[in-house]
Amino acid sequence: MSQHRGDRVQGRRSYGGVLVIPCQLNDAYRYWFLVDTGTALTMLSRQVAEEIGLDLTRPVRYKRIASVHKVEEAPVFRLDSLRSGGQRTTDIEVLVLALPAELRVDGLLGVNFLGKFRPTFEFDQGILVLR
């Protein structure tokens, strides 16, 4: 597998050193997502879900999810595509959950996307490398 420039996603480091990167949904909607290797399923805020036209009354299913503080059920939906930098994957499941308003990102990029590649982090440069 080669590493070309398209595999290097320029993001930004935020407070505490966490990495946020732009992601494009369904080839049309771009948002900043927090990269989270501790999140199994990529997550979207409810605002994003509404903007991209998901029917929130008709999830594919519900999944039990465990966060730091609680276990709860969350609706799962399917996106046509998710792109970050030059890497695009299709037919990917996402959770829709409310994010804390203090967090100024619109989603969490989880392992069901990251795991399709061999991700490495260049934290000092704020870059996610997807091979």
Next chain:
Amino acid sequence: MKTKTGEKQDLMLEEIEGRYVGEWVLIEETAWDEHGNPTQGVVVHHGPDRGKLVEPASRLHIQKPGVKTFVFYDGPKVPEDLVVVL
């Protein structure tokens, strides 16, 4: 941003960021680099309430099929005193 004739102005992304500090911004992307990253756009809506961007964003995509949009917060994505533990 509007021109004197009332048309919305096409701006470099770097020009947009920093103009609306502390607000959420919805732009229509108008130019991209060779990797597909947006370089220019037109500000469609901005304001402090994230939820207020949902309607204009949805409307724009209905009115202009194929349009590409970018929603972002102009400022630190994580506040300077907030430790994220998800």
